[in-house]
Amino acid sequence: MKDEADSESRGLGDAAQPPRAGKAGRTTAPEGLRAAPLPAAPREPMEPAEGAEEERPVQCPVCLRELPGADINAHLDRCLQAGGAEAEPPSKRPRLAAAPPGSQAEGQPEEARPAAASPVFSLFHKGRGGGQSPADAGRDEAAAPPGHGCAAAPCGDSLAQKLQGKPLAERLRPDTLGSYVGQERVLGAQTLLRSLLESHEIPSLILWGPPGCGKTTLAHIIANSSKKNGMRFVTLSATSAKTNDVRDVISQAQNEKRLFKRKTILFIDEIHRFNKSQQDTFLPHVECGTVTLIGATTENPSFQVNAALLSRCRVIVLEKLSAEAMEAILMRAVRFLGLQVLGQGDQHGTPATGSGSKSSELPVYIEEKALNTLAYLCDGDARTGLNGLQLAVQARIAVGRTTPLNTTAKGGAADGILVTEEHVKEGLQRSHILYDRAGEEHYNCISALHKSMRGSDENASLYWLARMLEGGEDPLYVARRLVRFASEDIGLADPLALTQAVAAYQGCHFIGMPECEVILAQCVVYFARAPKSIEVYRAYGNVKECLRMHTGPLPPVPLHLRNAPTRLMKNLGYGKGYKYNPMYKEPVEQDYLPEELKGTDFFKERET
Ligand SMILES: Nc1ncnc2c1ncn2[C@@H]1O[C@H](COP(=O)(O)OP(=O)(O)OP(=O)(O)O)[C@@H](O)[C@H]1O
Numbered sequence: 001m002k003d004e005a006d007s008e009s010r011g012l013g014d015a016a017q018p019p020r021a022g023k024a025g026r027t028t029a030p031e032g033l034r035a036a037p038l039p040a041a042p043r044e045p046m047e048p049a050e051g052a053e054e055e056r057p058v059q060c061p062v063c064l065r066e067l068p069g070a071d072i073n074a075h076l077d078r079c080l081q082a083g084g085a086e087a088e089p090p091s092k093r094p095r096l097a098a099a100p101p102g103s104q105a106e107g108q109p110e111e112a113r114p115a116a117a118s119p120v121f122s123l124f125h126k127g128r129g130g131g132q133s134p135a136d137a138g139r140d141e142a143a144a145p146p147g148h149g150c151a152a153a154p155c156g157d158s159l160a161q162k163l164q165g166k167p168l169a170e171r172l173r174p175d176t177l178g179s180y181v182g183q184e185r186v187l188g189a190q191t192l193l194r195s196l197l198e199s200h201e202i203p204s205l206i207l208w209g210p211p212g213c214g215k216t217t218l219a220h221i222i223a224n225s226s227k228k229n230g231m232r233f234v235t236l237s238a239t240s241a242k243t244n245d246v247r248d249v250i251s252q253a254q255n256e257k258r259l260f261k262r263k264t265i266l267f268i269d270e271i272h273r274f275n276k277s278q279q280d281t282f283l284p285h286v287e288c289g290t291v292t293l294i295g296a297t298t299e300n301p302s303f304q305v306n307a308a309l310l311s312r313c314r315v316i317v318l319e320k321l322s323a324e325a326m327e328a329i330l331m332r333a334v335r336f337l338g339l340q341v342l343g344q345g346d347q348h349g350t351p352a353t354g355s356g357s358k359s360s361e362l363p364v365y366i367e368e369k370a371l372n373t374l375a376y377l378c379d380g381d382a383r384t385g386l387n388g389l390q391l392a393v394q395a396r397i398a399v400g401r402t403t404p405l406n407t408t409a410k411g412g413a414a415d416g417i418l419v420t421e422e423h424v425k426e427g428l429q430r431s432h433i434l435y436d437r438a439g440e441e442h443y444n445c446i447s448a449l450h451k452s453m454r455g456s457d458e459n460a461s462l463y464w465l466a467r468m469l470e471g472g473e474d475p476l477y478v479a480r481r482l483v484r485f486a487s488e489d490i491g492l493a494d495p496l497a498l499t500q501a502v503a504a505y506q507g508c509h510f511i512g513m514p515e516c517e518v519i520l521a522q523c524v525v526y527f528a529r530a531p532k533s534i535e536v537y538r539a540y541g542n543v544k545e546c547l548r549m550h551t552g553p554l555p556p557v558p559l560h561l562r563n564a565p566t567r568l569m570k571n572l573g574y575g576k577g578y579k580y581n582p583m584y585k586e587p588v589e590q591d592y593l594p595e596e597l598k599g600t601d602f603f604k605e606r607e608t
Pocket residue numbers: 126127168169170171172173174179180181182183209210211212213214215216217218296297298329381382383386
C-alpha cells in the first residue's frame with residue numbers, strides 16, 4: 001500500500017533540499033551563501049584533490065563560526081533550519097528525523113544518510129508497490145535524462161532489466177508538461193493553469209482527482225520546473241507527517257525567504273488525511289506567501305480541506321484518464337520496453353510498433369487488442385494500467401513459452417513471446433482484482449452487497465464487500481452505502497445501526513485502506529444480522545408520492561401551527577388555538593396535517 005511505500009521513502013528528498021553538489025550525499029548551501037573555496041572556478045586536471053580544499057577553515061556566513069571546509073555545507077543547512085542560531089555539534093541534531101535504529105544509515109555521518117525514516121518525502125518514491133530503496137531513487141533521479149522517463153534503465157537495457165526494481169509507472173512518470181497526457185480541460189493549450197505553470201507563476205493549488213489520474217505527476221512536473229527556477233520544493237505525506245514536521249518545513253521556508261528571498265513550494269500528498277488543526281498550522285504561512293501549497297487529494301476538498309485554506313487555493317479537478325489517454329500512456333510504455341504490437345489485421349503478423357529489446361532476447365509481442373482492453377479496464381488509473389502491463393509481460397517472460405509467429409513482413413516464421421488480452425487481464429487481476437470501478441461491475445457488486453445484507457446472509461455480505469475492496473473500490477463509497485442501508489433497511493428495528501454506519505464512515509475516513517477494511521466488515525456483518533424494518537422508508541415514500549400526485553396549489557399550513565413572532569401575524573390569526581402539549585395532562589386533540597389530508601395514514605401500506 002501507498003502508506004507503506006511512503007514510509008520507506010527517504011527523508012528530505014532532492015526536491016526538499018537545497019541544491020546538491022555533484023558529489024552524492026553532500027548537501028550544499030544556496031549559491032549566494034556558499035563559502036568561497038567550494039564553488040571555485042573549474043579545476044584544472046592537475047589541481048590538488050578536493051579534500052585539500054575541504055581542510056581549509058571557512059566562516060559560516062550565517063552564524064560566523066569557522067569550520068573545516070568539508071563541514072560547512074552540512075553546518076549551513078542546520079544553521080538555516082535553526083534560524084541562524086546553530087550552536088549544537090553537527091552530530092547531535094538530525095535534519096528532520098533520525099534514521100531508524102539498526103538501519104543502514106545509522107552510524108553514518110548525518111549528511112551522508114538517506115534519512116529513510118523521515119516523514120518528509122521525495123516525490124519520486126511514491127506509488128503502490130514501490131519497493132525501491134531511497135538511495136537507488138536518488139541515483140535514478142540523477143541519471144535520468146529530463147523528460148525522458150527511462151529514469152533507472154537506459155533504453156539500451158534488456159527487457160528483463162527494464163522490468164526489474166522500480167515499478168514501470170514510477171519509471172515512466174513524466175518530467176515535463178509536454179509528456180503529461182490528457183487532462184486537457186485543466187491543462188490544455190489555452191488554459192489558465194498551463195499559462196501560469198509555463199510562466200513559473202505557481203499559485204497555491206489543491207489537485208483533486210481519482211487515484212492514478214496524475215496528481216502526483218503534475219506536482220512532480222511543477223517540482224522539476226520550480227527547482228530549475230531556483231525555488232525550493234518540499235514534499236510531505238499527510239499519511240505520516242506530524243504537526244511538528246509541518247512546523248519544521250515552515251520555519252525552514254521562513255529562513256529561506258528571509259535570508260535568500262527563495263520561495264518554497266510545499267507539496268502535501270493526501271492532504272485530506274491532515275486534520276483541521278494540522279491544516280491550520282500552515283494557513284497563515286500560505287496566506288502571507290511563505291509557502292506555496294500544493295495539496296493532492298482523492299476526496300472532495302469541500303468536505304476535507306479547511307474552508308479558510310481552500311479559499312486561498314485554486315482547486316484543480318483532474319479527471320479519470322480517458323481510454324485514449326490511457327492508450328497513449330501504454331504505448332509509451334510499450335516503446336520504452338521495446339515490445340512489438342501485433343495489429344488486429346495481422347494476428348500473428350506484422351509487428352506494428354516497437355524498437356525491440358537486445359538482440360540476444362526473444363522478441364516480445366503484445367496484441368493491440370490487449371492494449372485496448374487494458375486501457376479500458378484500468379478505469380482511468382494509469383498506475384493500475386502500467387502495473388498490469390508490467391505484470392503481464394513479466395509473467396510471460398517468466399513462463400518463457402514461445403509462440404510461433406508468422407512474421408510476414410520479414411517473409412518467414414519466427415518464435416517470440418506473445419502477450420494476449422487474456423494475459424493482461426490476468427496481470428490486472430494479480431495487481432488489482434478485475435473490477436471496473438466506474439462501470440457495471442461497480443454497481444453490480446454494491447447491489448449484491450446491499451441485497452445480501454437485506455437477506456441477512458452474512459457470508460455473502462462479506463464476500464461482496466471483499467470483492468469490491470480488493471478490487472480497489474473507494475471504502476468511503478461502500479461506507480456511504482452502509483449509512484443508507486442503516487436507515488432504508490434496518491430503520492427503527494435497530495436505530496443504533498445508523499450510529500454504527502456513521503462511525504464506520506468516519507473510521508474509514510480517519511485510517512483509510514487497508515486498515516479500514518475490518519471496520520467495514522464489522523459493520524456489514526452487524527447489518528446482515530440486524531433485524532430489518534422498512535417502515536419509515538416506506539412511509540416517507542408514501543408522503544413523497546402524495547406530494548407528487550397533488551394537483552393544484554399545495555394546502556396552506558394550518559394557522560394554529562404557524563409561529564406568530566409579530567403582532568401583525570398574531571392579528572392575522574397565526575398560532576391561534578394552538579394547544580401547547582406540555583400544558584395538558586391528557587393526550588391533546590389537535591390536527592397537524594392540512595385540512596384536506598386529515599386522517600391520512602402514510603404508514604399504511606399503499607397500493608402502487
Ligand atoms: N497524465 C499522465 N500522463 C502520463 N502518465 C501519467 C499521467 N497520470 C499518471 N501517469 C502515470 O501513472 C503513475 C501514477 O500517477 P500519479 O502518482 O500521478 O497518480 P495520482 O493521481 O497521484 O494517484 P494517487 O491518488 O493514487 O496517489 C505515474 O507514475 C505515471 O507513470
